[in-house]
Amino acid sequence: MSSNAAQTLGEFLRSRRTRLDPASFGFSGRRRTSGLRREEVAQRANISSAWYTWLEQGRGGAPSAEVLERICTALMLTDTEREHLFVLGLGRPPEVRYRAVDGVSPRLQRVLDSFDASPAIVKTATWNVVAWNRAASFVLTDYSVLPPDERNILRFLFLNPSVRSKQHDWESVARFVVGTFRADVARAGLATEVADLVDDLRRRSPEFDRMWGENHVLSHDVGENVKRLLHPQLGPIDMEYSLFAVDGRPDLSMLVYTPLQAEIVERIRAVSREPVGLCAQL
Structure with missing residues (x-):
């Protein structure tokens, strides 16, 4: 020093x-x-x-x-x-402190809602979704109809056949999710907090058990940062995604998906103005 x-x-x-x-x-x-x-x-x-x-x-x-x-x-x-x-x-920030989260501040929710054509969510270090906008309800999942303890991205990906079928390349997506999840959990020191989730997924999903056992660790900026979906109403969608820190809350991050096709942008914008109940799951 x-x-x-x-x-x-x-x-x-x-x-x-x-x-x-x-x-x-x-x-x-x-x-x-x-x-x-x-x-x-x-x-x-x-x-x-x-x-x-x-x-x-x-x-x-x-x-x-x-x-x-x-x-x-x-x-x-x-x-x-x-x-x-x-x-x-x-010369560096401290390790992330994890806190159980029920929701986000009204100010942060207004930030999410400002993205009328870009699905956006806020997730915890354990990958639980705690906030979202209407575009996310339509393009990704209508999280409002799910109990809070079921709003976990890994559970969607490995245990929901509908979500799995709509991934352009499920194997690559799943491997990326497992690798980045492992890195996030280690960085935040949350091995104990996610032990039950990991054990449950390993019992119920042979694919998760195999990928978790491979011990791969990845960062969010690996690859081209493009998510490809086969949406039941919109058809094939290509979306760039960006991860942002939440000011004052290092245990939270905001994930924003930006559609690359102009016609998809307009359709999402139109649908996101409709009542949330009309939004279809991913």
Whole structure:
């Protein structure tokens, strides 16, 4: 860690420490300055008081991710502050924190709805779909008719014959999905959270069992990033897809499909204006 980076880290730690109210943490006594004392932060983080002092003074060296997590907890940092602390201390963001999600904010839903001809969904790190627009209901799946625990992309792909039959090249799609899912789960540290899902799919789908056992790992930017569908109403569709991070929610991502045929764009736009109940599944 450079001296400038260490100094910036120390200044940030000091600013976060001095904003805290000692009484709310059970600390008392007269104080010349506001906030917690350095030794109190060290106590809450279960680290050496001397070393924490050195960190604030810009001479403590590079802390480990584990120590940074303890300091985050001790200083009651927000998710944004936590990410900033990791960037200062380690030069990278922290690992994704997974949180169970029931839906998304109205602001994010409005973003989805603005894509009137592009199917768009928001998925978790475990590949559960938690939000979608009307174009997605028509072109992909009408998720609104499914219970929340069944809105999982892997379950659709491996256990739904209708979804499988409409893939242009199911084997390639399935292999890509398994490889990217494995990478996402590992990156987010969610092996335990998806264990039941993986076990269920391995029991019920020989193809998933085979692909999962191959241990392939892929990224979302592999290949041409084009999804080809055989839609029951629209016929063959080619769509480019792009994956976007969700601001302030590293455990969520937004997937947007952009149709490449002009006539398909107009038909999706027209149908997406109709009531959602009229949309057909993928």
